[in-house]
Amino acid sequence: MGVADDRVVAAMRRARDVMDRGFADAALDVSVVAQRVGYSRFHFIRAFDSVYGQTPGRARDGRRVREGTSHPRDQGRHGGRGVPHR
Template sequence: MEKLRQLRRAKDAMDRDWADPDLDLAAVAAHAGYSRFHFIRAFKETYGETPGQYLSRRRIERAEDMLRSADLAVTEVCFLVGFSSVGTFSATFKRQTGLTPSEYRTRHVGRGTALIPGCYALLWAGGFPGTGRDRNS
């Protein structure tokens, strides 16, 4: 029971801090009180995927929401969901969804409400780190 509680603590940290590009395996493992390698094994045994796979999946799910609902460039979405490389973001997105981010937007925009203007989405998300306009500066 204690093992599950520790793993849930780490999973909660990933769910809470998914957009933080500095969220890494060592930080998440520390939430669970495990070494990195023991944490990977225990997490995969419990949840069926590695912590890295889980975090990437969560980030791509958030990116899908943004691409459907906000008028933001793919690059902006990439950084807002915690990726630090557009190439890595695009490859991960395509692997998970079968479409590039641009193809995904083209296929899914227009099926619901109008896109939220990018300036509002950025304001809500806190802007980009390091620009002096984000909530955490």
């Protein structure tokens, strides 16, 4: 792997860390994460997909599912606890 590739991987690791720490934050969208690691939104999406094999949005949503956290826009309907059990 070349120096440029190493820099991309390092930036995507930083982005993944930002996403992991703030996965439940409604204000944390792809544009915010891209800006934090110094990429444009579209370049970030392509770079993240090339490193991890999935888009940042899909990675974030998968983390929310694994953690049992509903999307922030759903918190009002279910009191922030996800889907209610019946």
